[in-house]
Amino acid sequence: MGLSLRRIKSTDGERFIVLVDEDGMPLFYPALYVTVHLRGRSLAVNTIQSALNALKALYAWRNYYSIDVEQRFSRGELLLSHEIHSLRDFMQRPLAGEDGGNVVSISRRVETVSKGNQYARMSVIADYLGFLADQNLPSSTSSRDVVGRMVSQIKSNRPKTSNKSNVSREDKYLDDSVLDRLEITLRPGADNNPVREYAVQVRNALMFSILRITGLRRGELLNLKVEDIDFGTNTMKVVRRPDSKGDARAYQPVAKTRERVIPLIPELADQIYSYVLSHRNKVPGAKKHGYLFVTHKSGSSQGLPLSNAGFGKFVGQLKHILEGYSGIHAHSLRHHWNYSFSKTCEIQGVTPEREEKIRSYLMGWSETSGTAATYNRRRIREQANKAVLELQSKHFSNAKNGATE
Numbered sequence: 021m022g023l024s025l026r027r028i029k030s031t032d033g034e035r036f037i038v039l040v041d042e043d044g045m046p047l048f049y050p051a052l053y054v055t056v057h058l059r060g061r062s063l064a065v066n067t068i069q070s071a072l073n074a075l076k077a078l079y080a081w082r083n084y085y086s087i088d089v090e091q092r093f094s095r096g097e098l099l100l101s102h103e104i105h106s107l108r109d110f111m112q113r114p115l116a117g118e119d120g121g122n123v124v125s126i127s128r129r130v131e132t133v134s135k136g137n138q139y140a141r142m143s144v145i146a147d148y149l150g151f152l153a154d155q156n157l158p159s160s161t162s163s164r165d166v167v168g169r170m171v172s173q174i175k176s177n178r179p180k181t182s183n184k185s186n187v188s189r190e191d192k193y194l195d196d197s198v199l200d201r202l203e204i205t206l207r208p209g210a211d212n213n214p215v216r217e218y219a220v221q222v223r224n225a226l227m228f229s230i231l232r233i234t235g236l237r238r239g240e241l242l243n244l245k246v247e248d249i250d251f252g253t254n255t256m257k258v259v260r261r262p263d264s265k266g267d268a269r270a271y272q273p274v275a276k277t278r279e280r281v282i283p284l285i286p287e288l289a290d291q292i293y294s295y296v297l298s299h300r301n302k303v304p305g306a307k308k309h310g311y312l313f314v315t316h317k318s319g320s321s322q323g324l325p326l327s328n329a330g331f332g333k334f335v336g337q338l339k340h341i342l343e344g345y346s347g348i349h350a351h352s353l354r355h356h357w358n359y360s361f362s363k364t365c366e367i368q369g370v371t372p373e374r375e376e377k378i379r380s381y382l383m384g385w386s387e388t389s390g391t392a393a394t395y396n397r398r399r400i401r402e403q404a405n406k407a408v409l410e411l412q413s414k415h416f417s418n419a420k421n422g423a424t425e
Contacts, residue, residue: 022046023076025069028272035065035263035272037070049090050075054152064262064274067263069195074144081110092154098170099149106175109143135179146174156351194356199232200344205233205341215335219299223326224334226295227313229348234282235357238350242273242326246296246309254280254289257383266309271328277384386407 029035038046047274050072051055085106091100099107112132117325132138143233150171157167205212206228208221215221232237240258248257260275261267283290292312300301300306301317305323306314321327333349338348358379365375376392385391 023079025076027065029268029270035071035270037065037069040077047079049152049155050148052155053148057147057151064276070140071144071148074147076139077111077113077115077141078107078148079143080115081107084110084263089152090156093153093160093286094158096158096405098153100167101173101180103176104170104173107145107174108142110228111138111145114168135181139178142178144175146171151176159242168246194348194352196360198348198354199356201349202338202341203228203232214340217316219303222295222299223313223316224251224337225335226291227331228338229288229291231353232357233285233288233382235354235361237276237354238303238328238331239273240275240277240384242311242313243275244312246312247310248312249292251289251293254284256284258282267311268309268324269327273328277382278386280381280384282382354383 023039025037026040027035027037033097036167038394039050040046053075054068054072057217058071063071085103087103092098114131114133134140149157150167152204153167153170202211203225205214206223206225207213207219208218210221215223215224227241230241234256236258243259244256245259245260248259250257258275258277258280260279262274264272296312300312300314303314303316303323308323309325311325313325315324315330335349361379361382362375365378370378377387379385379392380387383392
């Protein structure tokens with residue numbers, strides 16, 4: 021049974037994502053689960069997509085071992101221990117087409133998914149099978165305790181994961197020399213610019229500048245509208261627009277963080293104004309919506325808001341400029357902004373407490389989330405290293421002076 025994910029946009033702009041079979045028909049219980057358990061919690065479409073990818077893996081396991089869980093539950097039979105163990109092992113396998121493609125067959129490669137991926141799959145599957153058991157167990161045998169034990173056993177088979185990433189956030193910044201090189205190459209008219217059309221060169225250079233200077237997320241950048249830029253006060257609003265009617269993109273980019281207003285230097289505001297007036301407004305269809313960045317290439321998508329795929333192509337060009345350098349992506353620019361912000365606060369003598377509050381606002385985080393504190397670590401570590409080296413230098417200097425006396 022080949023399964024795939026399908027995104028749907030309703031007439032009122034609301035986005036849905038469903039798990040469908042090879043005939044394009046939604047699977048009943050996954051659709052019910054999404055409606056009752058996921059959409060009811062106001063989860064983002066991308067979060068629901070990740071959950072449905074986990075269910076794709078579950079149904080691949082179901083087919084591989086010929087275990088009809090719905091039928092089993094309807095007979096009052098829950099999963100046995102050895103079946104849960106096989107489920108655990110199966111969730112280590114990479115699933116072809118997990119990005120929402122049309123293939124659901126299990127890859128025969130020996131590679132396994134990360135522990136974090138397996139953990140996330142098992143978490144969703146445990147919740148879903150608990151839901152499915154509640155829906156199908158006969159009323160005479162329905163028991164929260166019995167279902168709860170099965171769910172707990174599935175969760176207990178999740179891999180142990182570390183809270184610490186192999187590369188911590190504070191280490192994910194880029195050297196200014198790397199970003200300067202990209203900026204020079206992306207300048208409109210540059211001989212080695214990877215794009216030929218001048219208007220697209222202007223657009224790409226502007227996107228890079230905004231990401232570097234403001235630290236916006238990719239979704240926030242693609243969600244920007246012309247009306248969000250106040251050219252009188254040189255400010256930019258980051259606005260949440262979930263399920264926007266005017267956005268034709270099925271994969272709608274959204275702002276994940278809080279709304280906020282970011283000040284812009286006049287030079288950046290002038291660049292935005294010039295792009296809108298001289299290039300964007302001349303693209304057929306661009307004036308039908310307010311989104312700042314549009315597709316310039318001729319075709320059915322001309323004038324439409326720039327898609328995630330279009331932005332991905334832009335990021336691919338950045339990697340090509342740096343000869344396959346894998347560390348460049350939208351979020352690495354956000355990490356770099358945070359590192360640069362820490363350095364600026366240090367120079368200006370801003371207290372750590374004040375720095376966290378300012379950073380939380382500019383990044384759109386809650387002050388109580390603790391996210392801002394993670395970006396202070398590199399600066400603290402550098403200060404600690406500097407202090408230790410000074411102490412060591414002082415020790416050897418004193419020892420040397422003592423030896424010569």
